[in-house]
Amino acid sequence: MAVQSLQFLFPLAHTRSFASISLPAHHTLRPPPLRHPRASAAAHRSSSDLNPSPEILKSDDGIAGVAIAAAASSIDVDAVTEAELKENGFRSTRRTKLVCTIGPATCGAEQMEALAVGGMNVARVNMCHGTHEWHRQVIRQVRRLNEEKGFAVAVMMDTEGSEIHMADLGGFASAKAEDGEIWTFSVRAFKSPLPERTINVSYDGFAEDVRVGDELLVDGGMVRFEVIQKVGPDVKCRCTDPGLLLPRANLTFWRDGSLVQERNAMLPTISSKDWLDIDFGIAEGVDFIAISFVKSAEVINHLKSYIAARCRDREISVIAKIESFDSLKNLEEIIRSSDGAMVARGDLGAQIPLEQVPSVQQKVVKICRQLNRPVIVASQLLESMIEYPTPTRAEVADVSEAVRQRADALMLSGESAMGQFPEKSLTVLRSVSLRIERWWREEKHYEAMDLPEVASSFSGKISEEICNSAAKMANYLEVDALFVYTKSGHMASLLSRCRPDCPIFAFTTSTSVRRRLNLQWGLIPFRLTFSDDMENNLNRTFSLLKQRGMIQSGDLVIALSDMFQSIQVMNVP
Numbered sequence: 408m409a410v411q412s413l414q415f416l417f418p419l420a421h422t423r424s425f426a427s428i429s430l431p432a433h434h435t436l437r438p439p440p441l442r443h444p445r446a447s448a449a450a451h452r453s454s455s456d457l458n459p460s461p462e463i464l465k466s467d468d469g470i471a472g473v474a475i476a477a478a479a480s481s482i483d484v485d486a487v488t489e490a491e492l493k494e495n496g497f498r499s500t501r502r503t504k505l506v507c508t509i510g511p512a513t514c515g516a517e518q519m520e521a522l523a524v525g526g527m528n529v530a531r532v533n534m535c536h537g538t539h540e541w542h543r544q545v546i547r548q549v550r551r552l553n554e555e556k557g558f559a560v561a562v563m564m565d566t567e568g569s570e571i572h573m574a575d576l577g578g579f580a581s582a583k584a585e586d587g588e589i590w591t592f593s594v595r596a597f598k599s600p601l602p603e604r605t606i607n608v609s610y611d612g613f614a615e616d617v618r619v620g621d622e623l624l625v626d627g628g629m630v631r632f633e634v635i636q637k638v639g640p641d642v643k644c645r646c647t648d649p650g651l652l653l654p655r656a657n658l659t660f661w662r663d664g665s666l667v668q669e670r671n672a673m674l675p676t677i678s679s680k681d682w683l684d685i686d687f688g689i690a691e692g693v694d695f696i697a698i699s700f701v702k703s704a705e706v707i708n709h710l711k712s713y714i715a716a717r718c719r720d721r722e723i724s725v726i727a728k729i730e731s732f733d734s735l736k737n738l739e740e741i742i743r744s745s746d747g748a749m750v751a752r753g754d755l756g757a758q759i760p761l762e763q764v765p766s767v768q769q770k771v772v773k774i775c776r777q778l779n780r781p782v783i784v785a786s787q788l789l790e791s792m793i794e795y796p797t798p799t800r801a802e803v804a805d806v807s808e809a810v811r812q813r814a815d816a817l818m819l820s821g822e823s824a825m826g827q828f829p830e831k832s833l834t835v836l837r838s839v840s841l842r843i844e845r846w847w848r849e850e851k852h853y854e855a856m857d858l859p860e861v862a863s864s865f866s867g868k869i870s871e872e873i874c875n876s877a878a879k880m881a882n883y884l885e886v887d888a889l890f891v892y893t894k895s896g897h898m899a900s901l902l903s904r905c906r907p908d909c910p911i912f913a914f915t916t917s918t919s920v921r922r923r924l925n926l927q928w929g930l931i932p933f934r935l936t937f938s939d940d941m942e943n944n945l946n947r948t949f950s951l952l953k954q955r956g957m958i959q960s961g962d963l964v965i966a967l968s969d970m971f972q973s974i975q976v977m978n979v980p
């Protein structure tokens with residue numbers, strides 16, 4: 408290690424007694440060296456510092472991305488983050504991750520690349536819509552983008568679940584239901600075109616289950632009907648809240664002010680169609696599978712063993728969607744059994760009173776953080792931007808609140824899938840995230856959260872203590888970055904859980920782990936081949952990152968590794 412580096416190495420892994428060594432008192436450390444603002448330092452670097460010949464991409468809103476073919480370099484790094492680091496330094500990298508639903512508005516190569524350049528960390532495909540062929544094209548497009556342009560966008564497949572949906576609207580993109588109109592919801596098979604004001608319903612038992620007087624909510628209440636008459640397989644309904652009906656919109660019904668639930672209990676969480684979609688997702692190598700309408704931990708455990716038996720060489724993370732009344736009863740257990748959760752506010756708002764959704768969101772975000780599971784806040788974040796180029800003030804406030812809660816990720820649905828302004832919507836998520844994150848730093852805002860122990864083994868406890876201490880030291884010493892060398896990604900996620908002030912550079916040997924780390928707060932995942940020799944690893948990393956202009960001599964770094972369970976504090980030589 409270079410002369411000016413200060414270094415503390417604790418080989419904690421091997422003996423129990425080492426674990427009780429206390430970390431060095433802060434006064435034994437040299438203060439961090441004075442540094443030039445990164446922006447000006449970066450500006451002085453010549454473009455020949457960049458390695459190998461980069462192709463500069465420019466998106467509409469002026470964000471520069473540097474795309475470097477992954478194969479040509481010995482360290483794989485997210486092209487957008489690399490550009491951000493070079494332009495503005497460590498402090499400005501975005502901590503909150505962004506998920507975009509891909510749909511007709513964004514499935515083209517150009518649009519998808521624009522989303523990647525705009526900061527999309529995860530591309531989501533919703534199996535409620537489209538064919539396998541369509542989804543296959545999208546997933547391969549993402550892979551191609553990663554390979555050719557140096558992105559690390561992960562793919563999330565979201566199952567349909569077995570709730571009741573409307574069918575397609577006989578070829579129409581939407582239909583307007585007006586106040587007082589009588590519509591027929593039917594399980595009959597019609598020849599197209601459908602009769603006027605008629606909607607096909609996916610669930611055969613619909614006409615039997617529903618009663619006259621029930622309230623029928625389309626898409627969580629975007630349109631409402633009252634059931635006025637049942638005629639065999641046809642259910643006649645009067646529109647009470649007008650609005651736009653979209654193909655395959657979700658249906659729930661309410662009786663005497665409560666959600667009608669019996670039917671939900673009978674339907675399996677993962678339908679036979681979902682199992683076919685899951686097989687498809689496994690075959691296409693998706694990184695995440697999100698399960699809709701999770702009711703209990705069993706279904707998650709079952710799916711996880713199903714996946715484990717089929718993909719021995721790589722993992723697929725299972726995300727539990729919290730969107731049903733039932734999931735709230737078993738929240739902790741569900742989150743504990745899953746690899747992450749989504750606050751799916753669309754359907755959630757149809758199953759519990761709307762005014763309860765914000766507190767449930769806050770609760771899920773908190774439990775996920777405590778149990779060390781990534782959490783996504785989803786649905787209607789920027790709903791008005793499906794049609795308009797600027798968000799409402801209320802939407803900006805909602806996005807800010809999710810960022811302020813330190814959720815791992817924010818998600819776009821219709822805004823990116825079929826809206827008119829997908830890239831602008833992403834820009835709003837990005838700039839609102841950055842603004843709140845900067846505000847924390849300006850205000851020196853620390854929010855202490857009790858982080859209960861999550862490890863079950865002694866070695867796991869050591870890792871956890873090391874991460875908690877390293878994050879504390881990083882804040883106290885105002886270090887530039889935390890470096891973590893981790894094969895499984897676990898130690899990176901433990902660091903992320905602490906939500907430290909500085910970014911976390913997570914080095915992992917696997918491309919699949921790297922993509923999955925891309926969902927977690929504050930992590931900048933790199934793929935790097937490394938050995939058991941930490942000194943060698945660090946020197947190689949420093950030299951590679953320096954060559955690429957991402958760090959410079961004098962930067963203060965805390966490095967951890969899950970091979971040695973070590974902490975080192977040093978200046979980049």
Ligand SMILES: Nc1ncnc2c1ncn2[C@@H]1O[C@H](COP(=O)(O)OP(=O)(O)O)[C@@H](O)[C@H]1O
Pocket residue numbers: 508509510511533535536537653654655656657753820821822824825
């Ligand atoms: N693969 C797709 N093909 C066509 N339309 C899609 C697709 N994915 C999403 N959409 C459109 O975007 C809207 C919002 O997406 P999302 O919120 O994921 O679905 P949903 O509204 O079914 O919950 C959908 O209602 C649908 O109109």
Ligand SMILES: C=C(OP(=O)(O)O)C(=O)O
Pocket residue numbers: 533535565566657699730750751752753754755785786820
């Ligand atoms: C994200 C959600 O699920 P989907 O879009 O699949 O209905 C939701 O209901 O908020």
Ligand SMILES: [K+]
Pocket residue numbers: 533534535565566567568699
């Ligand atoms: K879905």
Ligand SMILES: [Mg+2]
Pocket residue numbers: 699730751753754755
């Ligand atoms: Mg849903």
